[in-house]
Amino acid sequence: MTLTQRTSHVSRPLLLAAGLAIAGILGLGTHIVLQQVLGVPYPDVHLVPAWATFLNKWSAWGAVVAIWLYDERHSPERTWLGRWLRIALIFLLVKETLRAAVMQGVVTTSYAIYLALAVPTIVAVIAGCGLAGLVARYVRGPGAIVLGGLAIAAFSELVWRPFVTVPLVETINGLGLPNHDEVYGQPYGLHVLIPAFATYLEPVVGAVLFCRSIGGRSPSKAAFVTTMACFLFLTGRIVSPLVWSFFGPFPVPAAFMSLFQFALENAVLITGVFFSVRWFGRDDHTGFVGGNRQAR
Numbered sequence: 001m002t003l004t005q006r007t008s009h010v011s012r013p014l015l016l017a018a019g020l021a022i023a024g025i026l027g028l029g030t031h032i033v034l035q036q037v038l039g040v041p042y043p044d045v046h047l048v049p050a051w052a053t054f055l056n057k058w059s060a061w062g063a064v065v066a067i068w069l070y071d072e073r074h075s076p077e078r079t080w081l082g083r084w085l086r087i088a089l090i091f092l093l094v095k096e097t098l099r100a101a102v103m104q105g106v107v108t109t110s111y112a113i114y115l116a117l118a119v120p121t122i123v124a125v126i127a128g129c130g131l132a133g134l135v136a137r138y139v140r141g142p143g144a145i146v147l148g149g150l151a152i153a154a155f156s157e158l159v160w161r162p163f164v165t166v167p168l169v170e171t172i173n174g175l176g177l178p179n180h181d182e183v184y185g186q187p188y189g190l191h192v193l194i195p196a197f198a199t200y201l202e203p204v205v206g207a208v209l210f211c212r213s214i215g216g217r218s219p220s221k222a223a224f225v226t227t228m229a230c231f232l233f234l235t236g237r238i239v240s241p242l243v244w245s246f247f248g249p250f251p252v253p254a255a256f257m258s259l260f261q262f263a264l265e266n267a268v269l270i271t272g273v274f275f276s277v278r279w280f281g282r283d284d285h286t287g288f289v290g291g292n293r294q295a296r
Contacts, residue, residue, distance in 0.1 A: 016280035023272025024204040028197060031265040034257075036187045041250060043240075043258040048247045054153060056239040061156070062149025063234035064091060064129055068136040069144065070214040070230075080133060088129040090213065093206025094235055097121055099199040106195050107184045113177040120168040124160055128152050207231070207273040224274055231270045237263035 034040040067087055071078065078086070092098075101118040105111030135148035184192055214227055232238045241259035248255045 012280050016276055019276030019280055020204055020208065020273060023207075023269055023276055024200045025197065026272060027203075027265050027269030028200045030268050031261055032193070032196075034261040034264070040261050041254060041258045043244075043255070043262075044248050044250065045240075045244055047249065048244045052239075052243050052247065054157060055243060056236045057156065058149050058153040059233045059239050060149075060236050061128060061132065061152040062145045063230050064132045064152070065135050065148040066145050066230055067210070067214055067234070068129075068132050069140075072136065074213065080137075084130050084133050085126075086209065086213070087132065088126045090206050090209045091125050091129060091234065092122060094203050094210060094231070095125075095206075096199075096203050097125075099202045102199050103192075103196060106192055107182045107188075108180060109183050110178045110180055113172070113179040116172045116175070116177060117169065119172070120165045123168070124156065124165055127160060127164075128156055131155060203269060204273065207270050208277060210234075210270075211274050211277045224271075227274055228267065228270055232263060232266055235262075235266050237266050 035042065064087060067090065068083065071083055071087065075083075097118055098115075101114040102111070104114040108114075131152045132148065135144055135151065139148055188196070210231060211227060214230055229238075237259075241256050241263055244259055245252050245256040250258060
């Protein structure tokens with residue numbers, strides 16, 4: 001092994017870590033600048049009708065089915081159970097499940113109640129991703145994504161939510177855990193911003209796993225577009241600004257920006273992660289993430 005090769009082996013993980021750190025900082029920084037510097041309001045979605053909320057969930061679960069199909073193609077050696085748990089983990093990470101609970105605790109100082117309330121979400125995501133695996137096993141092609149996403153969203157809303165999620169939430173709320181309004185409001189100081197950036201590691205890790213499952217191994221120029229679109233559908237950042245903006249207390253342009261800021265944040269994040277993984281997480285010989293090494 002030459003000195004250049006040794007240097008490459010040592011520097012590549014450092015470059016990958018640096019690239020991912022920059023992606024996370026720029027992603028969250030985009031949202032913070034829009035909200036705290038430019039004054040873009042936080043979304044108010046309490047007037048969004050049920051059908052519009054369902055449409056967003058439909059698209060997200062369709063993205064889960066798409067990830068399952070891509071992962072089957074790219075990693076056929078993975079077991080069904082392993083794929084199920086991996087995709088559920090990706091969904092939970094990119095949706096910032098634990099981060100949202102922790103940050104609610106930071107601004108309210110009521111950590112226990114929000115961490116406990118994350119449990120019903122985790123259970124629902126694991127169940128939904130299992131259903132996505134069943135859909136992917138028996139239905140192929142675009143129909144699996146569209147109809148599968150619809151079926152999972154319907155099951156989630158009509159069966160799982162009323163019979164599992166709601167009772168769990170009621171049980172947790174009945175525990176008497178401390179819960180009160182926000183103690184810290186905007187503009188947030190360092191006591192909020194530091195944990196905000198620290199906990200952003202969660203979606204960064206999720207985005208890395210996402211790229212490894214759907215876009216990290218393909219040499220196609222369309223891989224980036226596919227990765228971006230699927231990621232934004234998964235996180236619910238396409239339907240929400242395009243549809244929800246018409247329902248709420250803000251004028252449509254302000255409502256659109258309040259929702260679009262999160263789409264832009266996610267777009268910046270996945271762009272940085274995608275190219276960091278593509279450039280610095282590559283195999284020496286294949287040039288793509290996870291490629292098979294040739295004998296030296």
